[in-house]
Structures are given as C-alpha cells and as structure tokens.
Amino acid sequence: MFDDLQDFYEWFAQRNMENSYEIKKVSLDEMPGWGSDPRTGDISHESGKFFSIRGLRVSTDHRETARWEQPIIVQPEIGILGMIVKVVNGRTYCLMQAKMEPGNVNLLQLSPTVQATRSNYTGVHQGNKVPYLEYFVAPRSGRVVVDALQSEQGSWFLNKRNRNIIVEVHDDVPVGDDFCWLSLDQIAELMRVPNLINMDSRTVLSGISFVAPEWGEWAETGLDHGCGLGEPLHSKEQLLSWFTEVKSQYSLERELVPLSEITPWRNSPGRIEHVESRHFSVVGVHVTATNREVSEWSQPMLEPVERGVVGFLGRNINGLFHILVHARTEAGTYDIVEMAPTVSCIPGSYTRSSRERWPRYFDELLRAGENGTLVDVVHSEEGGRFYHAENRYLVVDAGEGFGLDVPEDYCWMTVEQLMEFVRYGNHVNVAARCLLSCLVDRTTRKQLVEI
Amino acid sequence: MFDDLQDFYEWFAQRNMENSYEIKKVSLDEMPGWGSDPRTGDISHESGKFFSIRGLRVSTDHRETARWEQPIIVQPEIGILGMIVKVVNGRTYCLMQAKMEPGNVNLLQLSPTVQATRSNYTGVHQGNKVPYLEYFVAPRSGRVVVDALQSEQGSWFLNKRNRNIIVEVHDDVPVGDDFCWLSLDQIAELMRVPNLINMDSRTVLSGISFVAPEWGEWAETGLDHGCGLGEPLHSKEQLLSWFTEVKSQYSLERELVPLSEITPWRNSPGRIEHVESRHFSVVGVHVTATNREVSEWSQPMLEPVERGVVGFLGRNINGLFHILVHARTEAGTYDIVEMAPTVSCIPGSYTRSSRERWPRYFDELLRAGENGTLVDVVHSEEGGRFYHAENRYLVVDAGEGFGLDVPEDYCWMTVEQLMEFVRYGNHVNVAARCLLSCLVDRTTRKQLVEI
Numbered sequence: 006m007f008d009d010l011q012d013f014y015e016w017f018a019q020r021n022m023e024n025s026y027e028i029k030k031v032s033l034d035e036m037p038g039w040g041s042d043p044r045t046g047d048i049s050h051e052s053g054k055f056f057s058i059r060g061l062r063v064s065t066d067h068r069e070t071a072r073w074e075q076p077i078i079v080q081p082e083i084g085i086l087g088m089i090v091k092v093v094n095g096r097t098y099c100l101m102q103a104k105m106e107p108g109n110v111n112l113l114q115l116s117p118t119v120q121a122t123r124s125n126y127t128g129v130h131q132g133n134k135v136p137y138l139e140y141f142v143a144p145r146s147g148r149v150v151v152d153a154l155q156s157e158q159g160s161w162f163l164n165k166r167n168r169n170i171i172v173e174v175h176d177d178v179p180v181g182d183d184f185c186w187l188s189l190d191q192i193a194e195l196m197r198v199p200n201l202i203n204m205d206s207r208t209v210l211s212g213i214s215f216v217a218p219e220w221g222e223w224a225e226t227g228l229d230h231g232c233g234l235g236e237p238l239h240s241k242e243q244l245l246s247w248f249t250e251v252k253s254q255y256s257l258e259r260e261l262v263p264l265s266e267i268t269p270w271r272n273s274p275g276r277i278e279h280v281e282s283r284h285f286s287v288v289g290v291h292v293t294a295t296n297r298e299v300s301e302w303s304q305p306m307l308e309p310v311e312r313g314v315v316g317f318l319g320r321n322i323n324g325l326f327h328i329l330v331h332a333r334t335e336a337g338t339y340d341i342v343e344m345a346p347t348v349s350c351i352p353g354s355y356t357r358s359s360r361e362r363w364p365r366y367f368d369e370l371l372r373a374g375e376n377g378t379l380v381d382v383v384h385s386e387e388g389g390r391f392y393h394a395e396n397r398y399l400v401v402d403a404g405e406g407f408g409l410d411v412p413e414d415y416c417w418m419t420v421e422q423l424m425e426f427v428r429y430g431n432h433v434n435v436a437a438r439c440l441l442s443c444l445v446d447r448t449t450r451k452q453l454v455e456i
Numbered sequence: 457m458f459d460d461l462q463d464f465y466e467w468f469a470q471r472n473m474e475n476s477y478e479i480k481k482v483s484l485d486e487m488p489g490w491g492s493d494p495r496t497g498d499i500s501h502e503s504g505k506f507f508s509i510r511g512l513r514v515s516t517d518h519r520e521t522a523r524w525e526q527p528i529i530v531q532p533e534i535g536i537l538g539m540i541v542k543v544v545n546g547r548t549y550c551l552m553q554a555k556m557e558p559g560n561v562n563l564l565q566l567s568p569t570v571q572a573t574r575s576n577y578t579g580v581h582q583g584n585k586v587p588y589l590e591y592f593v594a595p596r597s598g599r600v601v602v603d604a605l606q607s608e609q610g611s612w613f614l615n616k617r618n619r620n621i622i623v624e625v626h627d628d629v630p631v632g633d634d635f636c637w638l639s640l641d642q643i644a645e646l647m648r649v650p651n652l653i654n655m656d657s658r659t660v661l662s663g664i665s666f667v668a669p670e671w672g673e674w675a676e677t678g679l680d681h682g683c684g685l686g687e688p689l690h691s692k693e694q695l696l697s698w699f700t701e702v703k704s705q706y707s708l709e710r711e712l713v714p715l716s717e718i719t720p721w722r723n724s725p726g727r728i729e730h731v732e733s734r735h736f737s738v739v740g741v742h743v744t745a746t747n748r749e750v751s752e753w754s755q756p757m758l759e760p761v762e763r764g765v766v767g768f769l770g771r772n773i774n775g776l777f778h779i780l781v782h783a784r785t786e787a788g789t790y791d792i793v794e795m796a797p798t799v800s801c802i803p804g805s806y807t808r809s810s811r812e813r814w815p816r817y818f819d820e821l822l823r824a825g826e827n828g829t830l831v832d833v834v835h836s837e838e839g840g841r842f843y844h845a846e847n848r849y850l851v852v853d854a855g856e857g858f859g860l861d862v863p864e865d866y867c868w869m870t871v872e873q874l875m876e877f878v879r880y881g882n883h884v885n886v887a888a889r890c891l892l893s894c895l896v897d898r899t900t901r902k903q904l905v906e907i
Contacts, residue, residue, distance in 0.1 A: 083704045143701065152697035168704050245879060246603035250594065253534045253619050428696060429880050
C-alpha cells in the first residue's frame with residue numbers, strides 16, 4: 006500500500022519501464038491467425054474463438070435514423086472483470102493491476118485485479134494462467150459483494166456482457182509484480198488523471214458503494230451540510246415504470262448480415278471505414294509484448310474517428326443533486342434501452358447542417374460548465390478492442406434555471422438511485438457506470454451536496 | 457363491492473348465463489384468416505399480426521437434453537396486463553373482469569382489469585375498444601405502483617413478455633357489466649378455488665405487496681407470533697451473485713427453423729403433435745362468442761398432453777420460511793435462466809425408465825405434503841393461447857429434516873426476497889410469480905410464520 010500517490014507514480018513508472026511493447030497498425034489482411042470469410046467478408050480467428058467482426062442491420066424507432074448498417078463486434082461469451090477489495094480500519098483498498106492494452110494511447114493503465122475473457126481462462130490463448138482468477142470462480146474464499154452481468158459499448162458490441170464482480174477478502178493476498186493496493190481515496194484522486202484508470206476498472210468501481218464503509222460516511226458528510234434532506238423527484242416505482250414504459254414503446258430489431266455488403270461502408274485496402282469518415286473504422290494491429298499471456302499477436306480493433314463526449318447534466322431538485330438519465334438505444338443494446346448519460350456522442354460524426362439531429366443537450370452540456378463542473382476528464386475505452394478510443398467524461402451542474410420538463414425518454418434521478426440500478430445488471434449502460442464511478446469519492450460528494 | 461363471496465358467486469353465475477360461447481376444435485387447415493406457409497409450414501394470420509407458430513431448435517447445457525426441436529409461439533409484441541386498485545379504509549380492492557378465454561376448461565374466469573395485446577389496442581382486431589385501457593397508457597390519472605416487463609411460459613413462447621402494471625386510483629371508476637371490485641382478502645380466498653383467478657391476474661397480483669397496506673399488517677402478524685426474527689440464509693447480494701453465476705455458467709442458443717421440419721414432431725391431419733405424445737400439440741379452435749371484441753374467430757392453440765405440476769418445496773431456516781428456487785432454462789427464456797419453482801413439469805412427458813432424468817425434487821414435493829401443505833390448487837394457464845392447460849400449484853413444507861445443501865442451480869430464499877425480484881422484470885418466471893400470488897394473504901402469512 007502506498008502512503009502517498011508519489012510512491013504509486015514511481016511504482017507505475019517502473020512498471021512502464023520493465024515491460025516494453027510495440028504496437029504497429031497493419032492491414033486487416035496481414036493478421037496471422039485472423040482471416041476474412043471469402044463469402045461474407047466477416048473477420049474471425051481461425052480457432053473460432055475470441056471474437057468476430059460482422060455486419061449488422063439495425064431497425065429502430067428510437068434513433069434519428071430508422072435503419073442503418075454497421076460493422077459490429079460479436080463476442081457472445083461472458084468475461085470476468087473482477088476486483089479484490091479489503092477493508093482495513095474502515096478504509097477500502099482495491100487490488101489494481103498495471104496492464105498493457107494495445108489500444109490504449111499510453112499502453113499501460115490500471116485495470117481491475119482480473120480482466121479475463123472466457124478464452125483467457127479456458128486456455129484458448131495457450132498463454133499463462135490468469136493470476137487471481139481463483140478468487141472469482143466458485144468455490145471462492147472471499148465474500149462476493151457485487152456480482153452482475155453488465156453491458157459493454159452498445160454501438161460497437163452486439164449484446165456483449167461481462168460479469169462485474171467485487172470480492173472482499175480478509176486474509177492476506179500475495180501481491181504480484183504488476184499489482185498494487187490502492188485505497189478508495191487514492192483511486193478517486195487518480196480518477197481525475199486522464200487515461201489512467203481503465204474502463205474495466207471504472208465499470209467495476211461503479212458498484213463499490215455497496216461495499217465501501219466510506220460511502221456511508223461520505224453520505225453523512227453531505228447531510229451535515231444541511232442539504233440532502235429533500236426527497237428525490239421520483240420514487241423507485243416511478244423510475245422503474247418510466248424504464249418499462251420506454252422499453253414497451255420502442256422497438257429494436259437486428260439482423261447479422263455479411264460484413265462485405267453493408268453500406269455506406271467501404272473496404273479501403275486493409276481497413277473498413279465509413280464512406281464519409283464518420284463513426285469508426287475497423288483496423289488491424291500487431292502487438293509485441295513481454296508481460297502478456299502471449300508475447301506476440303495480431304488482432305482487429307475498432308478505431309473511432311475522434312474523441313467522444315459522454316456527460317450527465319445535473320441540477321439541484323428538492324435539495325438533492327439529480328442527474329438527467331437518458332433511456333438510450335444503441336445497435337448492440339441487449340434489451341431495447343439502457344439508462345445512459347444525458348449525452349453520448351462522437352461530435353465529429355454529426356454536422357450542424359446534416360439531416361441528422363444535432364445531439365440533444367450537447368450544447369447545454371458544454372455550456373453548463375459555468376455553473377459548476379463536477380467531473381471533466383478524458384478516459385480511455387477498453388484498450389483490448391478499441392484503438393485510441395477516448396471520451397471526455399463530464400458531470401455538470403446546469404443550475405436551477407434548467408427546466409424540469411424533459412422528453413419522455415429522459416428522466417431525473419439522484420446519483421444514489423442510479424447506483425442502485427447498477428446492482429441488477431443490464432439497467433445502466435457502460436458510459437453511465439463509468440460516470441458514476443467518477444462520483445464515488447469524498448470530494449465530489451461534498452461538492453454534490455453543496456450545489 | 458361484495459359484502460360476502462356468496463354475492464360474488466351469484467354475480468359470476470349471472471355473467472356466465474348472460475354470455476354464451478361455443479368452442480369447437482377444428483383442423484389447423486380450417487381456420488379462416490390463418491394459414492400455413494407452403495414452404496416452411498409456419499402458421500400465421502393473413503394480416504401478419506397476432507402471433508405465429510414456428511419451429512425452434514434449442515441448444516443448451518442446462519437441461520437433461522442438450523438439443524431439441526419444438527413448435528413455439530412467436531409473438532414479439534408486448535401486451536398489457538393491467539390492474540386498477542383502490543385502497544379504502546386500509547383495505548385494497550382490485551377491479552376484476554369476468555372474461556371468457558377459449559382455452560379455459562370453464563371458459564369464464566377472473567382476469568385483471570385489462571388484458572390486451574398490442575393488436576387489441578391498436579385496432580387490428582377491428583373489434584370494440586378495450587375498456588379501461590386509458591388508465592394504463594400515458595398520460596394516466598392514477599399512480600403507477602408496479603410496472604415491469606414479465607416473461608410468459610418459456611416452454612411455449614419465444615421471449616414473450618407482457619407489461620404487468622398496477623395503477624392505484626383515488627377517484628370513482630365506473631364499473632362495467634363484466635367487472636367487479638374484489639378485496640384482497642376475497643381474492644386470496646378465491647385463489648383457493650380451482651380455475652377461477654386466471655393466469656394474467658395471478659402474475660399481476662404477484663406484485664400486489666408493493667401497494668397493499670394489508671401486507672405490512674400481515675407481516676407484523678407474523679412477528680407477533682414470535683417468529684420471523686431470524687435472518688434469511690442468504691443476503692440480497694448473495695442471491696444476485698448466485699443468479700449471475702448461473703447465467704454466466706450456462707448457455708442457451710435458439711434458432712427458428714421451419715415448423716414442417718422439426719423432429720420428432722408430426723403433422724397428423726389437422727394438428728401437430730409429438731410422435732410419442734409428449735409435451736403438447738398444436739390444435740385449431742373455432743370460437744363463437746357474444747361479449748368479446750369480435751363475435752366469431754378461429755385460432756391455433758397449444759394443448760398440453762396432461763396436467764402439469766409446479767411447486768415450491770420450503771422449510772424453516774433461522775425461524776423464517778424459505779423456498780427452494782430453481783434457476784431454470786426453458787426454450788423461450790429471454791436471458792438463459794429465470795427464477796422458477798423447485799419443480800415445474802408435465803409428469804406424463806417423463807417415464808421413470810426413460811433416458812431423461814425424472815424431474816428433480818418431484819417425488820419430494822409430492823411426499824412433503826405430510827409436513828404441511830400451504831398451497832394445493834389447480835389453476836389454468838393463459839386461455840387465449842393454451843387449450844385446457846392446467847397446473848397443480850403446490851407450496852409445501854418439507855420440514856427441517858430436508859437438507860440445506862442443494863445443486864448449484866438451486867437456491868434458498870425467503871418469500872419476501874423472491875417477491876422483491878418481481879419488481880425488476882425478467883427475474884422471476886411466470887410459474888413462480890403465480891405461486892407467489894397464492895401466498896399473498898393473511899391466512900397463508902400466518903401459516904408461514906407458524907412453520
């Protein structure tokens with residue numbers, strides 16, 4: 006455990022030096038082990054494992070565009086994102102891993118204790134055994150405190166889910182070379198550093214309030230400020246009813262189609278891209294690494310055209326900070342909609358003059374910074390599948406002048422109310438979970454109640 | 457409102473007399489408006505609406521049989537099962553409807569206030585307007601107290617869900633000819649009468665504890681008996697983790713295939729049946745009725761080979777009555793497993809000598825009656841799709857001699873714990889919800905705590 010973060014930064018720099026990696030973009034035709042089906046153009050691994058990239062035709066009445074086609078990652082297996090935590094003297098410590106992912110802009114980031122696809126732990130990789138995996142598969146010695154199947158990026162994955170699991174241990178845990186304990190306070194501080202706490206950590210941490218004793222204390226801090234005494238705008242029943250109503254009202258139909266036939270996408274030599282350079286491209290990368298399960302490999306990845314923006318607009322209602330949650334439909338959403346940030350978009354994929362609607366609340370989100378910005382930091386998306394995919398994460402106070410009337414697929418709820426839905430899986434999408442994890446700390450809690 | 461149930465029975469007999477119906481089984485080839493696709497054999501309505509009967513190929517590692525084919529009802533639209541309730545002097549009253557369904561053995565049963573498919577209320581029927589529908593579609597005047605998308609019979613429907621919704625009103629509601637108010641106490645008593653409270657009512661009533669003030673009072677009655685002071689065997693986190701673990705562990709893959717090609721099913725002249733007369737058949741019926749939306753129609757239905765058994769084995773653990781919940785996979789289950797009764801089967805589909813396993817806990821369920829039977833009643837399944845489909849509903853006390861160790865896809869939980877999961881939709885299957893609704897009354901609550 007680190008007494009202060011300077012020690013952590015030194016350790017992390019050391020990890021960076023002791024492992025050398027080289028990432029090279031390659032043509033999709035030059036990836037050993039991977040190939041395109043001559044009939045469909047679908048990209049898959051010769052073992053039939055890992056994942057494949059296929060074409061998807063989407064029809065829905067819940068987006069600006071009623072029908073579109075796109076490449077999508079198909080990976081039906083459920084992976085594990087597992088965090089070992091330990092509570093010592095009322096403080097929560099998480100066992101984090103310094104882990105290289107080829108898509109990260111800075112290669113090395115902090116992942117949860119275990120980040121394993123089913124292929125990882127059933128040996129398809131023929132690589133090393135996944136450390137600490139035994140804590141997450143039955144029979145396990147620790148106490149499971151959070152355990153839910155959660156969705157990943159619905160715009161890029163079809164129905165993909167990972168098991169997000171937090172296990173509390175009381176006994177000593179041997180700490181491997183690339184692993185370290187960080188307190189929740191330290192993680193909260195590091196969450197303000199760009200591209201350091203990876204997506205897998207952020208999604209798991211969105212459930213940490215169910216284990217951390219600090220959480221109760223922080224909540225009380227709020228009450229001491231004389232705020233937080235009001236009632237949420239909507240009861241839990243009303244929120245569930247809103248969610249049910251949106252699900253009943255909209256439809257989402259998907260059909261897998263040959264990757265080579267989707268429009269308006271083209272197979273430029275070696276990569277698949279949108280003809281107007283919107284959304285993302287499918288690219289190949291070659292990786293040489295020394296501390297991964299295997300030391301060299303190639304794989305396809307999705308590369309967004311530019312940095313995205315995900316953010317919650319919030320405001321004080323009845324003395325409680327509420328955020329505006331969007332019931333959002335994405336191509337790969339498991340069950341029509343999930344609870345999402347107020348805004349999620351890649352602005353470069355829109356033009357103000359285009360036939361598509363400029364993203365709702367986007368301008369308000371950027372403007373609202375004047376009243377108070379609670380979170381404003383750039384984080385990376387999963388570096389195992391996405392190449393240099395970054396989002397600007399924002400939580401802003403829009404002020405009490407911001408009207409309470411919102412379209413029917415938006416709903417005001419408190420941070421605690423949204424957190425509670427994280428428990429049940431497939432309710433809160435990955436961007437919203439990542440934003441929640443940026444709100445789990447003493448400083449932000451104090452800010453929240455002072456709004 | 458009826459002062460005593462005798463008045464209700466008289467009213468119900470009157471309803472039966474004032475509406476006459478004739479149900480006739482017909483060949484699948486003799487249903488006006490319905491036809492078989494000459495290429496696939498799939499049965500559908502010429503309008504493309506209502507539902508269709510298609511072939512399904514199932515692969516799973518979570519049943520005795522790893523692979524099978526069967527006919528299945530495909531009805532992707534989400535219907536409404538809605539109940540209007542009113543609380544007067546601390547007692548809850550439900551607005552019930554005397555409703556004919558062609559598949560009911562006794563034709564007339566008590567349904568919720570509204571029981572409408574999307575076709576019903578968007579006018580595909582070209583029939584009468586659905587009474588009281590305006591209470592369930594926004595903007596509505598009442599207070600929504602329960603609202604969730606719930607699954608229907610997974611063995612017979614593919615991914616079918618209905619919106620189960622309870623709306624509490626304060627104003628006067630005009631009571632139509634086929635409608636009546638019944639108190640929760642009266643409904644509980646009628647729930648012990650065979651084939652009276654229909655499936656749609658039972659599933660909606662499984663959420664009634666979230667509105668009924670009686671519930672708190674009955675729970676307290678329990679505590680007064682000096683019982684119910686213990687802790688549940690598993691915490692909510694542990695139950696969620698168990699459910700997540702089972703979902704992660706098993707797989708369920710489905711593929712729609714031509715109905716005419718599934719094996720071992722045969723198209724006997726006019727009906728589709730299993731060659732060994734197991735499971736169910738697909739049959740045609742012709743209906744002549746005077747008080748339905750339209751006065752005459754034909755439709756296909758599923759007819760089970762015999763009466764089924766669904767039941768919870770329970771026992772006292774730590775002073776609380778626990779039931780043994782099965783995480784069950786059925787052909788049409790939306791997300792791999794749902795929480796189901798300990799036993800659900802059609803015994804006639806098994807033989808003790810067959811290669812398939814005799815249903816687990818079936819013998820124990822029937823034997824356990826000796827310790828105490830809390831529920832033992834025959835109810836009908838949905839009479840709009842199923843012909844003479846009955847199940848014997850059982851909740852029995854297996855006694856403390858019954859071991860706590862159970863297979864990994866079974867889990868002990870209290871009745872309240874299972875009820876809480878009903879809120880979230882797609883957690884508790886329809887058989888389990890129907891059993892829960894049999895436990896929502898004063899007498900049973902007292903029995904439970906006395907075990």
